[in-house]
Amino acid sequence: GEDVEQSLFLSVREGDSSVINCTYTDSSSTYLYWYKQEPGAGLQLLTYIFSNMDMKQDQRLTVLLNKKDKHLSLRIADTQTGDSAIYFCAETPYSGGGADGLTFGKGTHLIIQP
C-alpha cells in the first residue's frame, strides 16, 4: 500500500527558514498536500501541488516536488512562533482528494526556538 514518511521533529530558530521533508511511495500520487495541525485542533490546509508541477509558492510557503525521487518539501520563510505546530504531508491519486481519501504521513512537529 501507499506509504508517506516524514521526520518526527524539526527545531529551528525564530526568523530562520524551516524545511520540512516528506517522501512517498505511491507512483500514482497526483496531488500532494501540506496540512498544519495545532494542539487539539483539526487540520488546516496550507497548500497543495499537482504532480505536473515542480514548485509552488504562496507568501512565506514554498513547496518543492521532485517526482523522480518522490520527495516533497515545505519551506517556511521567516519562521515565527505561530508556526509552531505539527505539519502533515498527504497524498492522493487521481482526483485530488475530492473523491479519494488522503494518505497521511505521521507528521513533523515544528519547534521554534526564541
Place this chain on the structure above:
Amino acid sequence: GAVVSQHPSWVICKSGTSVKIECRSLDFQATTMFWYRQFPKQSLMLMATSNEGSKATYEQGVEKDKFLINHASLTLSTLTVTSAHPEDSSFYICSASSGPFQPQHFGDGTRLSIL
C-alpha cells in the same frame, strides 16, 4: 471560505453509549465527506468515504455496524459510534470536498473519551 464545522468538540460518556458526531460544510456544498481517526501522536487514518445520498465506503478493518455514517444532504454528514467502548476513545476528524479535483477541508475534530 471552505469552512467545515464539527460538533461536538469533546465528548465523555460511559461504556455502551452511542455517540453521534456531526460534520457540516458551512459555505460550500460537499459532495464527498470523509471520516478519519487519529490516535495520540499518530497520523490520521481514513475510516470511510461518504458521498451524498449513497452508502458510505469503509476502509478495510473498519466495522460499518460500529461506525454508522449518514450523508443525507450536501452540507451534513454524521458519524455514530454505536455501543462505544474504551478502545473507541480517539480523536475523530471529518473533512469535506466540493468534488473531484478539489482539496479536502477539515473540521476541528471531536475528542471522544469512553469511560
